[in-house]
Amino acid sequence: MEEIMRKTIKELFGVDLAAQITVNDVPEVPERVPGIDAGQIFIKEMVAMASIWYLYDQRSGLYLYGPTGSGKSSFSRQFMARLNRSVYEFHSTPQSEPAEFKGGFHLKGGNTVWVDGPLTAAARAGAVLLVDELDTLNPGCAMVLKSVLDGGSIALPELGEYVVPKKGFRVVATGNTAGNGDAWGRYASVRRQNIALMDCFAKIEVGYMPEGLETGLLGKMFPKLPATIIKGFVDLANDVRKLFIGAEDAPPSIDVTLSTRDMVRTMGYFAILMKRQKSLPENVMDALAISLPFGENAALKVAITGILQRRGFT
Ligand SMILES: Nc1ncnc2c1ncn2[C@@H]1O[C@H](COP(=O)(O)OP(=O)(O)OP(=O)(O)O)[C@@H](O)[C@H]1O
Ligand SMILES: [Mg+2]
Structure with a gap:
């Protein structure tokens, strides 16, 4: 991997940090570099923590x-996109077998050919492996990943080969839980992960965006919507999130949230619905009704109606 271009973190991510970071001059596998999303908002603390990991901890994976x-x-992809790094993605499910992760024989034009899985492909190329939904990983894949993060090579007995990860190989993973399982039973398929595997990762907790940044993101995406409407939706979302996440002394009271992803979708519906001759509260509720499972979650609808009334939206 050629490494010659150094840029400040500020230039790359637009956050106020003076440190420099190396940008990959020639990507390992150009078609694997994620496309840059100009709308990505980088949160300073996340960039700082991820940069420390990237620059100073070559050994551990990074778990968000x-x-x-x-x-x-989106942060995992966009962080690597800005560094011009190639990313191989593995979308884990409880059914994913090591053969899918490491590679296996496939039928191609009547012949049986070996195809590297994302782990092996990233390791051979010295690229980044992104394991999405790591906390669903089954024990077979988990142990393969653990031994690689521990500095081991990837055993491919089918080929009689051991793949030693090339310099530059890094592992980033995401999940909804910290690896301890899901205390409230809201994330189907998640399982408690082996603590020895979790030990191999630097960890960053990713909460919902601070209010000002989320308002800015939505304002940029929907420039025709009045700022007061956007602020009203973000306030609503933050109230819903508090009920979803709960507090130390108060368990969550609803099991569906209003994520940033939901917000982007709901604002899109609202922008269309507001062209109708209906009142603001009706348009807000209709947009939320398309976005959220009101039909099967009465508690959510009651909670949202209450928040809207309290905030003077209705
Ligand atoms: N920092 C951000 N900048 C811009 N858009 C964002 C940001 N964070 C979230 N979004 C929006 O929210 C959507 C969902 O984000 P993303 O898929 O990264 O969430 P996630 O945390 O991986 O969720 P899940 O746990 O469900 O996999 C993105 O497609 C994007 O529209
Ligand atoms: Mg995700």
Whole structure:
């Protein structure tokens, strides 16, 4: 991997940090560099922590965990995109077998050919492996990943080969839980992960965006919507999130949240619905009704109606 271009973190991510970081001059596998999303908002603290990991901890993987739709996967891709790094993605499910992760024989034009899985492909190229939904990983894949993060090579007995990860190989993973399982039973398929695997990761907790940044993101995406409307939706979302996440002395009272992903979608519906001759509260509720599972979650609808009334939206 050629490494010659150094840029400040500020230039790359637009956050106020003076440190410099190396940008990959020639990507390992150019078609694997994620496309740059100019709309990505980088949060200073996340960039700082991820940069420390990237620059000073070549050994550990990086695990981003937090509630759904908070920006873990998009940050992983966009952080690496800005560094011009190639990313191989593995979308874990409880059914994913080591053969899918490491590689296996596939039928191609009547012949059986070996195809590297994302772990092996990233290791051979010295690229980045992104394991999305790591906390669903089954024990077989988890142990393969652990031994690689521990400095081991990837055993491919089918080929009689051991793949030693090339310099530059890094592992980033995302998940909704910290690896301890899901205390409230809201994330289907998640399982408690082996603590020895979790030990191999630096960890960043990714909460929902601070209010000002989320308002800015939505304002940029929907420039025709009045700022007061956007602020009203963000306030609503933050109230809903408090009920979803709960507090130390108060368990969560609803099991669906209003994530940043939901907000982007809901504002899109609202922008269309507001062209109708209906009142503001009706348009707000209709946009939320398309976005959220009101039909099967009465508690959510009651909570949202209450918040809207309290905030003078209705
Ligand atoms: N920092 C951000 N900048 C711009 N858009 C964002 C940001 N964070 C979240 N979003 C928006 O929210 C959507 C969901 O984000 P993302 O897929 O990264 O969430 P996630 O935390 O990985 O969720 P899940 O736990 O469900 O996998 C993105 O597609 C994007 O529209
Ligand atoms: Mg994700």
